[in-house]
Amino acid sequence: MGALDVSKIVQGRQGWRLITCIWLHAGVVHLLINVLCLLFIGIRLEQEFGFVRIGLVYLISGFGGSLMSALFIRSSISVGASGALFGLIGSMLSELITNWSLYANKVAALLTLVFVIVVNLALGILPRVDNFAHIGGLISGFLLGFVVFIRPQFAWINQKRVAPGQETAPVKRKHKTYQYILWLAAVVLLIVGFTVAIVLLFRGYNANDHCSWCHYLSCVPTKKWKCNSSPQTCTVMQQPNTLDLTCDGTGTHHSYSIAGATQDQISQLCNSLCS
Template structure:
């Protein structure tokens, strides 16, 4: 994944007749300087994912399985060596180890009453390649967002988006396990898009930023149609993050006004525009309704493919080179 750089107008701070960086002409004092947060929750997420992968490799202990699965890869790592590449080409543990540690599996979630797998699967990765790709994307995207919006909002978007991706994945994928933080990462991308839309008036280079971001999103979703990639987790995470962006990443559109000693005519009753409140309300309703419907369908054992006969193409498109059924 990649991020996109979107510039805002500079700091507006002055007195007298003045047009602020938000395009408002006023004789009064405006302060539009934002707080720059220190990013710490994203680094913690990165460290946690790496730590969980190390634990998974320790528990996997490939040499103990070598007589059954073939020769381990990078054997000098001893119990941390990887499964044979024909079993796991991503340089990681076995599927049984991932399943034991909390990989997402429909039967265990629905019939085994192990709903906690909807969360634990977000912290597991299939291999070094999988882990490296996701963690680099998380650092590239997440740190910038956390510096702008703080750890609470970005942390919530990451976790809730990952959960939303797990729910949608469980509704459509029944015969395989699923692991990875991709759903949470796509949630951050979705939040970036909705943040750009809801705070449209305060950005410069709007069209370029929007087009660039859309291209990045489309490319990443297109990769998800390859086999062995859970694109439903990507889509579910993206949609969840997109709605959360309208709720959690709303910026004031009129600047921060120093209200003391100002005449009544200069008082701004709301720092936000009406369309921002409309987006927030609609997104909140859709998000709650989506989670309620999705969870009810999931724990009733409903198969999403029965309601949408073409949706399986969103996760894998069969060609002469691969079979999506595997």
């Protein structure tokens, strides 16, 4: 149906799933939550910047969230617009930063946005929540905000509104220097980041092989819940003095200095590796 399924994206070359998964949801409740969040966040941004720029941030952020999710979550199917919504939140943060001089209560606004982001990312460590999509969307939206939400400084705007015959101090530049620097840096990071991520994804790259702790960003197991309710299985390679295990669910790999490991030891290590 178009859900984010890494095996079909990589082996089946169905890259369109990176976009279509944004429009699918895991039930009515999931859909209603995302719609309410979109209304709460999107209305203010659309009134300020128009639907074209907001739509651009929404789509690209959703795509960025799907990319990060696909690089880390290899065995689960994912749907939802949460990555795109986090992108809008991230763009609000970068918009505040790049247009810093235009705001009055800038510190309060900054602290509020940071608090909202931290709380929502913290909720993402619950099971069955794709926090990698949230993080990828947040980063994408944050960078996009520097590009599409840049606004001219007040002095330049006021200069255009001066009545005939009235003199004002001339303002040559529409934007400040730091705004141009942030714009350029964001463009470069977006192009490089998306290019590298797409190439790695279609080469079958598993990010968990190079980051053994990153899976905790999406789910932290506790006594009250497990991050994977299905039985844990691992691919085992027994060497003379080492035991190589790869979690089939997460793709996490680790080598243990154990000679002649028993089945119970392997099961315990597998459960620990996959948790």
